[in-house]
Amino acid sequence: MSRFLGFVKKEFHHIFRDPRTMLILFGMPIAQILIFGYVVSNEITDVKIGVYDKSKDHVTHEITNKITSSGFFILSENLNSDQEIEDVFKKGIIREVIVFESNFAEKLERDGSAGIQIIADASDANTANIVTNYTQSIINNYVKNELLAQGLPYEIVPEVRMLYNDELKGVYMFVPGTMALILMLVSAMMTSISIAREKEMGTMEVLLVSPLKPLPIVIGKVIPYMVLSFINAVVIIALSYFVFEMPIQGNLVFLLLETLLFIFMALSLGILISTASNSQLVAMFISMFALMLPTMLLSGFIFPIENMPKILQWFSTIMPARYFIVIVKNIMIKGSGIGIVWKETLIIAGMTVFFLVMSIKKFKVRLE
Amino acid sequence: MNEIAVEVQNLKKSYEKEEAVKGVSFSVSKGELFGLIGPDGAGKTSILRIITTLLFPTEGKITVLDSDVVKDYKKIRTNIGYMPQRFSLYQDLSVEENLTFFARIFGTTIEENYDLIKDIYSHIEPFKDRLAGKLSGGMKQKLALSCALIHSPDILILDEPTTGVDAVSRKEFWEMLIRLKEKGITILVSTPYMDEANLCDRVALIQNGDIMSIDTPEKIIGDFGQKLWAVKSNNIYQLINDLRRLDFIDTVFPFGEFLHVTSNTEDLNITELKSILNEKNHLGIKIQQVEANIEDCFMQLMTK
Amino acid sequence: MLKHTDNIIEVKNLVKKFGSFVANDNLTFNVKKGEIFGFLGANGAGKTTALRILSGLSYPTSGEVTVAGFDVYKEGEKVKKNIGYMSQKFSLYEDLTVRENIRFYGGIYGLSNKYIKEKTESLLERLKMKDIQNSLIKSLPLGWKQKIAFSVAIFHNPKIVFLDEPTGGVDPITRRDFWEMIYEASDSGITVFVTTHYMDEAEYCDRVSIMDQGRIEGLDTPGELKKQFNAKNMDEVFIKIAR
Numbered sequence: 001m002s003r004f005l006g007f008v009k010k011e012f013h014h015i016f017r018d019p020r021t022m023l024i025l026f027g028m029p030i031a032q033i034l035i036f037g038y039v040v041s042n043e044i045t046d047v048k049i050g051v052y053d054k055s056k057d058h059v060t061h062e063i064t065n066k067i068t069s070s071g072f073f074i075l076s077e078n079l080n081s082d083q084e085i086e087d088v089f090k091k092g093i094i095r096e097v098i099v100f101e102s103n104f105a106e107k108l109e110r111d112g113s114a115g116i117q118i119i120a121d122a123s124d125a126n127t128a129n130i131v132t133n134y135t136q137s138i139i140n141n142y143v144k145n146e147l148l149a150q151g152l153p154y155e156i157v158p159e160v161r162m163l164y165n166d167e168l169k170g171v172y173m174f175v176p177g178t179m180a181l182i183l184m185l186v187s188a189m190m191t192s193i194s195i196a197r198e199k200e201m202g203t204m205e206v207l208l209v210s211p212l213k214p215l216p217i218v219i220g221k222v223i224p225y226m227v228l229s230f231i232n233a234v235v236i237i238a239l240s241y242f243v244f245e246m247p248i249q250g251n252l253v254f255l256l257l258e259t260l261l262f263i264f265m266a267l268s269l270g271i272l273i274s275t276a277s278n279s280q281l282v283a284m285f286i287s288m289f290a291l292m293l294p295t296m297l298l299s300g301f302i303f304p305i306e307n308m309p310k311i312l313q314w315f316s317t318i319m320p321a322r323y324f325i326v327i328v329k330n331i332m333i334k335g336s337g338i339g340i341v342w343k344e345t346l347i348i349a350g351m352t353v354f355f356l357v358m359s360i361k362k363f364k365v366r367l368e
Numbered sequence: 369m370n371e372i373a374v375e376v377q378n379l380k381k382s383y384e385k386e387e388a389v390k391g392v393s394f395s396v397s398k399g400e401l402f403g404l405i406g407p408d409g410a411g412k413t414s415i416l417r418i419i420t421t422l423l424f425p426t427e428g429k430i431t432v433l434d435s436d437v438v439k440d441y442k443k444i445r446t447n448i449g450y451m452p453q454r455f456s457l458y459q460d461l462s463v464e465e466n467l468t469f470f471a472r473i474f475g476t477t478i479e480e481n482y483d484l485i486k487d488i489y490s491h492i493e494p495f496k497d498r499l500a501g502k503l504s505g506g507m508k509q510k511l512a513l514s515c516a517l518i519h520s521p522d523i524l525i526l527d528e529p530t531t532g533v534d535a536v537s538r539k540e541f542w543e544m545l546i547r548l549k550e551k552g553i554t555i556l557v558s559t560p561y562m563d564e565a566n567l568c569d570r571v572a573l574i575q576n577g578d579i580m581s582i583d584t585p586e587k588i589i590g591d592f593g594q595k596l597w598a599v600k601s602n603n604i605y606q607l608i609n610d611l612r613r614l615d616f617i618d619t620v621f622p623f624g625e626f627l628h629v630t631s632n633t634e635d636l637n638i639t640e641l642k643s644i645l646n647e648k649n650h651l652g653i654k655i656q657q658v659e660a661n662i663e664d665c666f667m668q669l670m671t672k
Numbered sequence: 673m674l675k676h677t678d679n680i681i682e683v684k685n686l687v688k689k690f691g692s693f694v695a696n697d698n699l700t701f702n703v704k705k706g707e708i709f710g711f712l713g714a715n716g717a718g719k720t721t722a723l724r725i726l727s728g729l730s731y732p733t734s735g736e737v738t739v740a741g742f743d744v745y746k747e748g749e750k751v752k753k754n755i756g757y758m759s760q761k762f763s764l765y766e767d768l769t770v771r772e773n774i775r776f777y778g779g780i781y782g783l784s785n786k787y788i789k790e791k792t793e794s795l796l797e798r799l800k801m802k803d804i805q806n807s808l809i810k811s812l813p814l815g816w817k818q819k820i821a822f823s824v825a826i827f828h829n830p831k832i833v834f835l836d837e838p839t840g841g842v843d844p845i846t847r848r849d850f851w852e853m854i855y856e857a858s859d860s861g862i863t864v865f866v867t868t869h870y871m872d873e874a875e876y877c878d879r880v881s882i883m884d885q886g887r888i889e890g891l892d893t894p895g896e897l898k899k900q901f902n903a904k905n906m907d908e909v910f911i912k913i914a915r
Contacts, residue, residue, distance in 0.1 A: 006472030010461065017460040017499075201459075205452040206515075209420050209445050212473045408814055408841035505715055531840070534714030535871045535910045560841050563872065563907075575843060605855035621844075622851045624875025625894055667844050 003212060007220035014194065015224055021190065029182045029232050033175075033239040047072060047131055050088050050097040052079035055104035063116075063156075066142050067098070072134050089121050096120045096131050113155045122162035132160045133245055175240040176328035177301030179233060180321035183259070184266050184295050187229045189287035191270030195221055196283035214363055222267045229263045230256075249335030258331065258345065262324045265348050268355035269320075275362040295321040323347050371398045372431075373523055373554040374419060379428035381414045381577075388414045390577040391428070396523075396556055401549045404558040405565050405662070406574030412558035413453055415574075416527045419556070420450045433522060446474075449521035453528045455512050459501030463492055463511055466500050467518060474519035484551070485514045488544050506537030513544065524548065526557040530564065542567050562663035573666055580669040585662060592660040592668060594618075597636060598626040601650035610648050614641075621667060626654075628664060680705045680832055680863045681726065686735035688721050695721040697886040699735070703865060705831075708858050710874045710894075711867040712906075713883030714914065719867045720836070722883075726865070727834055728752045740831040753781070756825035756833040756862075760840070764821050766810035770801060773809060774824055781828035795823055815846030822853055832863040839873060851876050871906040880906070882913055889913045 015021050049067070053060050068075045077088055079097065088094045099117040101107070107114040118135050120128040136158050147154045195218075198204040207217055237255070240246040248255065273290065277283040295301065298312060299321035305313055316322050323344035330336035338345065374396040381389040389411040396402040404412045417423040418430060421441035430437045432444045457466050467489070471478050482489075488510050495503065500511060509529060516524060526545075530538045542564065549555055549569075557568070565571045565585050572582045581588055601607045604627070611620045611629060618630040638655050645653050660668075681703035688696040695718045703709045713719045724730040726739055728751040737744045740754040757763075764773050771792060778788035796802050799819055809817060818838065826833050835854075839847050854876075858864050866877060874880045875894050882890040882897075890897050890913055894906055903909045 003473050003475055006469055010458065010465070010469045013461055013465060014458070201457075202452040202455045203458060205417075205420075205422060206450060206455065206470070207473070208422060209448065209450045210470075210473045211442070211446050211475065407843035407846070410843075532715070532869075534869050534914070535907045536714070536914045539907075539911060562844060603859070605852070605859040608852060608855065621848045622855070622876060623848075624872065663844050667848075670843065670845055 004216050004220055007212070007216065008223050011194070011221060011224045015228065024190070025186055025228055025232065026235075028185075029178070029236050030239065032178050032182070033236055033243065046074050047095050047127070048076040048093055049073045049131075050077035050079050050085070050094045051075060052082075052085060052097060052099045054102040055100050055106075057103075057105035059105040059108060059114075060100040062146070063100075063139060063142055064098075067135060067138050070134070070138055072131075085119065089119075092121075094121070095127060096135065098135065108154050108156070112153060113157060116156055116158045117161060118158050119161045128162055130245070132162075133247075136160070175236065175246055175332070176325040177299070177321075179236050179259070179328060180262070180299060180324045181292070181295050181301065182232060182236065183229050183263055183324075184291050184321060185287075186232060187225055187263050187266035188270035188273065188291050189284070191222055191225050191267055192273035192277065192283040192287055193280050194225075195271070195274035196277045196280045200279050215360075218271055218359075218363065222271065225270075226263055226267060229266070230260060233259045233263070246332060248332050250331035251337065254337065255328065255331045258324075258327050258341070261345065261348055261352065262320070265320055265352040265355065268352050268359060272355050272359040272362070275359055275364075294319055298322070300325055320348055320351050372396070373398045373400070373433060374402075374556060375429075375431045376415070376419070377429045379415065379418065379430055380426045381411070381418060381423065382426045388577050389418075392572075392574070392577070392579045393428075394572050394579065394582050396554060398554050399549065399552050401545060401555045401557070401567075401569045403565055403568035403571040404556070404574055405560075405562060405571050405666070406558075407560050409576075410574040411577040412574060413527055416525055416556070416558055420448060420525055421445060446519075447522050449516035449519065449524045451512050451516045451524075451526045451529055453531070455527075457500045457508065457512055457515065460499060462497050462499055463503070464496040466511060467514055470515040471518045476519050478518065481518055481520045484520055485517050487547060488517070489514045504537075505533050506540060509533060509537060509541055510544070513541075517548070521553070523554045523556065526555070528558055528560065530559060530561065538564075562661070562666055565662040571662075573662075573669060575666075575670055580672075581665070588662060588665050589660055592665050594630045594660075594668070595636065596658050596660045596664060597629045597631070597638075598623070598654075598656050598658045599629050599641075600626045600652070600654040601645060602652045603650065606648075607645070607650060610645065610650070614644065619667075619671065621664075623663075626658075628658070630668075678705045679703065680707075680740055681709075681865070682736070682738045683726075684736040686722070686725065686737055687733045688718075688725060688730075689733045694886050696725070696732070699888055701881055701888060701891055703832075703863060705863055706858055706861050708854060708864045708866065708876070708878045710877030710880035711865060711883070712869065712871065712874050712880055712910070713867075714869055717883040718886040719869075719883055723834060723836060723865075723867055727755055727757055754831045756828065756830035758821050758825040758833065758835050758838060760837040764809045764817060764824065767808060769806045769808055770796070770812075770820055771805045773820065774827065777824045778827055783828060791827065795827070799823060815842045815849070818842060818846070818850055819853060822850065822857075826857055826862055830862065832865055833857065835864065835866045837868055838866065839868070840870070871910045874906040882910060884914050 015025070051064055053064065064075070067073050077094060079085060079088065085097050088097065097119045099119065101115045104114045116139060118132050120132045122128040139156055139158055143154065143156050198207065233256070237248070241248060269291070273286050274283060277286055294315070298316040299319045300316065301321065305316050305322070308316065327341045327344045330341050372395050376395065377393050378391050379389055379393070380387065380391050392415065404415065406412055414423065418425050418437060419432060421437045421444050424438060433447055435443045437444060458469070461469065467478055492503070492507050492510050495507065500508065503511065530541055533541070545555055545557065546567065568585065570582065570584050571588070573580045573588070599607065599611065604622070607627060608620055608622065611617050611627065616631055616633050616636070618632050621628050641655060642653055679702040683699055683701050686696055686699040687694065699722060711719055711722070725732050725737060725744060728739070728744055728748040731745060739751045742750040742754070744751055765776070768776065774792050774795065775788060778791070796805050801816070804812065809820070839850055842850070854864050866873065868874070877894065879891070879893050880897065881888045890909065892900065897909050898905065901909045901912045903912060
């Protein structure tokens with residue numbers, strides 16, 4: 001055990017002493033998420049909205065006032081029919097329309113609940129997402145501070161509708177995609193490079209000649225990266241939640257477990273790559289071409305899979321990141337559990353087993 | 369005393385196309401300092417990697433302390449200390465961290481075997497917090513040797529430990545090896561430097577995957593069997609050409625500021641040769657008989 | 673003799689600093705035309721720094737340096753035209769053939785196609801490499817690569833050829849073949865400037881300088897240095913200087 005701990009300690013030394021490794025490990029994920037957060041927060045002032053108030057009572061007026069006085073929104077159109085909603089969106093000036101149902105205040109008093117529809121133009125998915133989130137939180141605040149505070153047990157049920165892009169492609173893709181990319185990079189590329197470095201420096205020969213068995217060597221190499229990848233994943237999730245206000249509807253523990261599975265898969269892949277490369281350069285090259293580019297281009301991270309040519313769609317089915325993105329999206333946005341994402345989970349687990357078996361078969365106790 | 373530590377019988381090793389080692393046999397006795405001497409590509413590294421169980425032999429029987437390198441590789445691995453070619457340690461770990469790491473993976477501690485490495489490690493101990501990458505070549509080597517010794521191996525196997533190292537460090541390194549030998553450690557070392565042969569108990573001269581000769585350095589030099597002349601003039605290039613045209617001259621090789629020359633005739637007549645060279649306008653002619661050294665022997669064996 | 677008269681390299685008070693680190697500390701030496709000059713020292717003694725300055729790749733911090741009659745400050749390009757360079761790693765393209773490599777390097781120095789063609793033929797003839805002219809460099813033994821690399825380095829008839837650690841690891845006969853090529857080049861008037869940390873290489877040079885920690889600590893013929901330091905061989909000279 002002391003042997004093994006000694007090994008893990010050494011590995012952490014390597015990582016913490018190499019500024020480049022540290023930069024890739026921690027600088028990159030934070031930078032990516034922050035850049036995105038910055039782009040998004042830029043757009044959320046003076047958003048033009050329309051209100052279609054079928055009720056026109058004191059409650060709907062108050063809510064409308066709250067929304068327009070928040071500083072984020074400007075009321076630019078008062079609408080009078082459903083038909084007009086379509087028309088103003090088509091003109092492209094208005095980003096969001098809020099529809100109060102008829103007899104709003106009355107229903108609230110009678111039933112204790114009334115409905116608001118929030119319709120957003122989701123062709124710009126980022127903005128649509130933020131705008132509806134802001135609107136919802138203003139409404140929630142109103143309920144909490146104005147109604148509940150007066151001892152009125154009312155609830156207002158907002159119903160969000162996205163026009164033109166009801167799945168919100170792009171915005172929600174970013175966080176899962178970044179997570180997949182960074183975990184792939186850190187886990188697979190860094191592990192394969194660090195194993196290849198030992199071969200290059202001749203230290204692998206000494207390790208092989210030592211009584212240390214191959215399995216502890218590999219696990220010892222992998223554990224630090226596993227820990228760091230996991231920290232990374234947590235940082236990404238935290239940043240996207242706090243800075244970018246991405247919701248986490250599902251179970252956080254379940255999300256982290258899935259993340260751990262994906263990290264494990266990427267590490268196994270990294271070990272497999274290292275068995276095929278004798279130098280850091282080769283490991284880097286294989287990682288770039290086998291991991292980075294496909295993960296970015298074929299997993300649905302940047303380009304929607306359904307728009308790809310058939311042949312690339314086929315390719316994308318062997319991209320582990322593709323399934324991970326689906327899983328993360330489902331958990332974070334839709335709040336799904338294992339019942340929904342079991343198929344993707346199984347595929348990633350299967351890939352992990354496959355890579356592990358392959359690398360154990362290929363990892364030699366000798367040099368050839 | 370004459371127990372066998374390493375026994376190599378008819379070892380052959382082929383890579384895809386070429387045969388790197390073509391059937392070599394030798395044995396290293398316990399407590400011996402044995403040298404594999406030969407240029408790059410002679411097969412030294414392949415032989416050492418097979419003995420350290422890192423490579424399979426294509427053919428042949430190799431035992432290390434009576435254990436077979438193919439079947440009992442695990443047992444052998446705990447008994448040998450190995451310093452691979454261009455071994456550079458972990459550059460980003462400090463001197464002490466490197467040593468501690470190697471001690472730990474062999475299940476031991478620095479304290480336990482400090483006596484063995486004291487001689488060597490004490491030179492670099494003042495710098496124990498320095499990163500290995502920042503050490504000078506000679507200090508790196510001392511650290512590498514300490515790491516290879518930390519588990520107190522019976523046999524030390526060193527692959528070209530002095531390649532690329534300056535003369536001072538080379539000298540110190542060999543002094544350390546000789547002291548280790550005195551402590552009873554069997555040492556198998558490879559080197560491309562012919563002059564290092566003289567520091568070994570016995571050497572094998574290797575060229576193109578074949579051993580040309582195995583013996584003590586003194587015996588190998590004794591077997592040279594020809595008289596050797598050192599010849600010099602002011603125009604060394606012209607001198608080479610002129611000497612090669614003489615029919616009683618056998619071989620002519622540059623050797624430092626002189627040429628080393630052997631003759632077909634029993635006894636070369638110095639005065640006669642001098643006058644021949646004078647006629648060809650050579651100035652500052654010097655001719656003297658010299659002792660052959662290992663390098664002369666190596667070249668003689670190559671041309672045989 | 674006529675051969676060793678004019679200075680082809682003149683270095684006076686050369687200093688090169690990197691920050692506060694002094695890599696070359698006030699070097700002064702001359703190299704004569706046609707001479708084989710050994711530039712010796714341990715790794716890190718400052719050989720490579722000085723070599724870079726002499727070959728026009730880097731500027732000195734201070735001092736006067738002329739190479740082949742040109743000032744390295746002002747006429748770096750002219751210096752480069754008049755020198756050849758062969759590194760430790762031979763600087764041949766492993767995936768090109770012998771002929772392609774020669775052709776390529778001839779082209780770099782702006783030699784005419786006709787000249788390159790004629791000279792390539794005579795070169796291959798002399799190296800006895802006609803049969804392998806279309807083999808890839810990587811398929812050749814180390815010693816052959818070395819000879820080709822040297823031939824390529826002097827293909828454009830430079831006034832000086834710089835050899836950076838040229839003869840590690842080859843067998844003793846190949847090594848001597850190589851030195852014969854160097855003698856031949858020197859005989860034809862090319863100055864040969866060899867950097868090496870193998871002290872026994874020094875014995876082949878006409879004159880050697882020994883560097884230690886940025887300074888030249890010894891400069892003479894090998895024979896004189898051995899006398900001066902009361903040493904059997906250059907190894908001992910070096911050890912006495914470095915200790």
